[in-house]
Amino acid sequence: MKVRLVLEYDGTAYAGWQIQSNGHTVQAVVEEALTRLSGEFLRLHPSGRTDAGVHARGMVAHFTIVRELPMAAFLQGLNRLLPMDISVREANRVADDFHARYDSTGKWYRYTLQTGEMRSALRARTSWHVRGALDLDLMRRAAADFIGRHDFSAFRAAGCEARTTVREIYSLEISAVDELIQIDVKGKGFLRNMVRVMVGTLVEIGWGKRPPGDVAALLAEGRRELSGRTAPPQGLCLMEVWYGEDSPLKTGGGPL
């Protein structure tokens, strides 16, 4: 049978999602717990990878298992076996043709900035401390240009090998609560480091080091070396992955 898990993790201690020859990864730890639970060697297939230090509130992954265990075994059983920094939020039996990556219709990422002159020890694991005043109006004006379908060649990791660089952003909202600024990005799919380069560029615009028109220009030119820095991983969290009709903010195709 096929099972879909919704996983939450504090990525601080992990070398990202994907199993590597050297490095403690979320995938390896969850697969090991599944093997202890079921006696089977299983492979977890995620909706997408997360990089080292990135968190997840709602990572989705599926696996196929021979034994027909009740879902409670995965929920309670895995939560007992997993370390405190990984937890299972949901376990559901799904159709045999379900695929966590190919069936996904959207994702929501949240990036958290901590402003203020002094860094905050209690926010260190989950935010990027940005010194200097940020003009949120400038950032929001620039952010509007990300909405829709664009070629995001200028907003990805140097080593990104995606076949196509066109992606669709449904919404990008910037909200401020006390010293925290949350940047919520929802879209159909993302290139490697895409949200982090978008955030790095928006922060440079907020500082006044770039004009807000840069986003449209960078999307048009597609040159990574002209866009902003890659924001550090600890501010990023994969909040939710959508399937089928769940995706609430799908705007439809649009030109390109």
Next chain:
Amino acid sequence: MKVRLVLEYDGTAYAGWQIQSNGHTVQAVVEEALTRLSGEFLRLHPSGRTDAGVHARGMVAHFTIVRELPMAAFLQGLNRLLPMDISVREANRVADDFHARYDSTGKWYRYTLQTGEMRSALRARTSWHVRGALDLDLMRRAAADFIGRHDFSAFRAAGCEARTTVREIYSLEISAVDELIQIDVKGKGFLRNMVRVMVGTLVEIGWGKRPPGDVAALLAEGRRELSGRTAPPQGLCLMEVWYGEDSPLKTGGGPL
């Protein structure tokens, strides 16, 4: 000169505030950073100790130093030298007779509960995961009996050696946001583990395992073995320490 620091820390990695022969403590790490900064051996005097695993958003501590350094040296300098899980929020020169502990007129502690069937990996370091439904109305009714001056003998650590067990609570508020419940306790002073035993008892009342009238009875009888469990340390955070006229919720003496 005398300097007052406001410190924030994630207590997860520490054996509490106070220097011990064996154990990594907040006091030891900050004193070492001060010595590196100033070249002097200094002693930090806190407003009170925090136990192993307890966090602080606004711990206050003072020290006396021979060299007259500018406050920016302590703010920026210490924040560069300290590990990511400790930060300095304020540094102020104070009068020579200031004392972080004796001059304190009040403290605010926040205890955070995470409810819901599944534990949350991202909340693990800063909350107590409580399974089963909590009746907040029962908890609030019981909490009202804590307000005012009482003998808190039933609400302290077994090893607590305070000379007097009478303390005054200014307010206790219970608020719920999604899966989180925050219990904010403000008072003139606290016995060792006092907030954690108060919270453990309130949770047992919320579960319906004790009647809400238990709080008044326990305060009157003063027997620790009859009150609730000690809530675990990671849910507790020292939010603020007040001095002089700052204390906003001081209710005045009252009988006892």
